[in-house]
Amino acid sequence: MLRSGEVRRATTTRRYYQVRVGTNPRESVRGNPPRYTGTVTPEELSTAVSACLQDAVAAGELTAVDGVELPQARVERPKNREHGDWATTVAMQVAKKVGRPPREVAQILSQRLSEVPGVRSVDVAGPGFLNITLDAAAAGELAQSIVAQGSAFGTADALAGTTINLEFVSANPTGPIHLGGTRWAAVGDSLARVLSAQGADVVREYYFNDHGTQIDRFARSLLARARQEAAPEDGYGGQYISQIADQVLAQYPDALQSEDPQEVFRAAGVELMFEQIKSSLHEFGVDFDVFFHENSLFEGGQVETLLEQLRSSDSLYFEDGAWWLRSTDHGDDKDRVVIKSDGNAAYIAGDIAYFKNKRDRGADLCIYMLGADHHGYVARLKAAAAALGDSPEAVEVLIGQMVNLVKDGTAVRMSKRAGTVVTMEDLVEVVGVDAARYSLTRYSVDSNIDIDLDVLTRRSNENPVFYVQYAHARTCAVARNAEAAGVRRTAEDGTPQFDAALLEHAREADLLAALGQYPSVVAQAASFREPHRVARHLEALAGAYHRWYDACRVTPQGDGPVELVHHTRLWLNDAVRQVLANGLDLLGVSAPERM
Incomplete structure (x- = not known):
């Protein structure tokens, strides 16, 4: 299978076929759920509602139907904030289950719920909505908690003990990484970081396709260029072919006179191309734990x-002189030949051997990130697992869609063989690593995206990475100005200068709510394999921060005295700085202190 990030046609297929490994305690309220601790985050408040539901059943106030599992409660921000800080529909969800x-x-x-610490009031509305209003002091405690947790805020152990083999990019070693592969590099590395933040042991793996006809075409293309001949009809073109051919000749001056010139150019050329690929990825902030050579499975x-x-x-079954895999049992449109009638292995045999190799190396879950033209491999990979007597649920496939580069309103075309490929280096040279990674990660991979170079080169709020990074830089500037004005989080004796009840402005409530949602956003990004959720939430957090900055002062006005509210707001400012830095780190994007 060609594991290229290149995508050549769009599909409307759902992006992921996944299996949950490990048990997330937030997904079940059976047993003894953790009790609410007073830190008002959506996650903690959801736990509190679930605990109240369990307690009501235990006390006989509600009776659950035998064998029916009650759902985990979830709280959401109401559209109309006059209805409260948070709302839940859990009463309507469980009504039939408790009769x-x-x-x-x-x-x-x-x-x-009214007796839960930090909850000021609970109102019942409509057919059974629960609208929850919190004490300002309870909500404000979150700012101090975030600063205390630092880089650990937003992490969890939901996937602890799970080893995930995450294979991504895996572009053919016949040319530089193009936009499709660049998208997978950004998304794959961010997903690895998100999964690690939930406690998983993630192995980043690159599958090196050094066995197959594409390598033959690559070698013939290099040899033709070295001989000053036209590229083969089915070969590769572009300046990079000339550069690699020259490098091979520099290493092996007698290559053209050797007994097998094509083999010399194959071995040396593939190695040179792959070193360029690895160097490009490293400069893009993406490093792999394993570079697996396909050819090793055969050799x-x-x-x-x-x-x-x-x-x-x-x-497997034997028919028409060949051995066939029962892949239709797993959703494939037809069964696939594994051993051809001439006795040789079909390509899928290597895929089966590769999956077994991953499992033998300790992978609990194997995630493959493939381009849109590889959708047919979903069922084949699951069938491969079944053929080994393994569980198809140990395989998960993410399917990505097309990336288009736009400049001056016109799409920039790419064609690897024509030599006009838009590479990772091309994109980075124009917009930089941060903008490239952020722009490629902020969209769901099951959507086609247009990368507008004009937007990404602007230092304005239209540029999403600038918007988020500027918010972080602004928090740093506020902290510097606060230090100069004598506003500090702690007194000289180390005592915290903080009163959560003073964070009562409406903009502060909005900002605290956005901060509190961050852990659940990271958890969802890991659960659904969607790191773009982190990027979108950072944009919402940045917006909440900019609005708060316009409405609330951390330093006194003019010659006014420094008051406790100023010290307290510095805690909130620094909490935002921490969460923005944590989120940007998950995306592999820097958090500048000055812009």
Whole structure:
């Protein structure tokens, strides 16, 4: 299979086919759920609502139908803030399961919720909505908590003990990394960081396609260029072919006179091209734990050994002189040949051997990130797992869509073989690593995206990475100005100068709410394999911060005295700085202190 990030056609297929590994305690309220601790985040408040529901059942106020599992409660920000700080529909969700009208369930829960520390009031509205209003002091405590946790804020252990093999980019070593591969580099590395933030042990892996006809075409293209001949009809063009051909000749001056010139250019050319790819990725902030060579599966005899094993497997059957994989059992449109009628292995045999190799190396879950033209491999990879007697759920495939580069309103075309490919280096040279990574990661990978070079080179709020980075730089400037004005988080004796009750402005409530949502956003990004959720939330947080900056002062006006509210607001400012830095780090983007 060609694991290129290149995408040549759009599809409307859903992006992921996933299996959850490990149990996230937030996804179940069975047993003894953690009790609310007073730190008002959506996650903690959701836990508090779930705990109240369990307590009501335990006390006999509600009776759950035997065998029915009650859902985990979720709180959301109401569209109309006059209705409260948070709202939940859990009473309507469980009404049938406890055999009571939704409003009666809501009334029972509201009484218990009203006794939770930090909750000022709970109102029942409509058919059974619960609208929750918090004490300003309880909400404000979050600012101090974030500063205390530092870079750990937003991390969790939901995936602790799980080893995930994440394969991404894996572009053919026949040319530089193009826009599709660049997108996978940005998204894949960010996903690895997000999964690690949830406790997973992530192995970043690059599958090096050094076995197949594309390598032959590459070698013939290099040899033709070295001989000053036209490129083969099915070969590769472009300036990079000339550069590599010259480098091979510099290393091996007698290459053209050797017994097998094409083999010389194959071995040396592929190695030179791959070193360029690795160098480009490193400069892009992406490094891999494993570079796996496809050819090793064949040279090491793993494919041949596996074929003998599979012949006795019920997952294969013999027909028309060939051995076929029952891939239709797993959603494929047709069964696939694994051993051809001439006795040689089909390409999918290498995929099966590769999956087995990953599992033998300790992977609990194998995530493959593939281009849109690889959608057919979803069922084949799952069938490969089944052929080995393994669980298809150990395979997860993410399908990406097209990337278009736009300048002056016109699409920049790319064609690897024509030599007009838009490479990773081209994009970085124009917009920089930060803007390139951020712009490629802020969209769901199941959507086609246009990268507008005109927008990404502007230092304005239209540029999303500038908008977020500027918010971080502004928090740093505020901290510097506060220091100069004598505003500090702690007194000289080290005592915190903080009163959460003073964070009562409406803009402060909005900012605290955005901060509190960050841990659940990271958890969702990991659960759904969607790091773009982090980017979008950072933009919302940056917006909330800029509005707060315009409405609330950290330093006194003019010659006014420094008051406790100023010290307290510095805690909030620094909490925003920490969360922005944490989120940008998950995206592999820098958090500048000055802009």
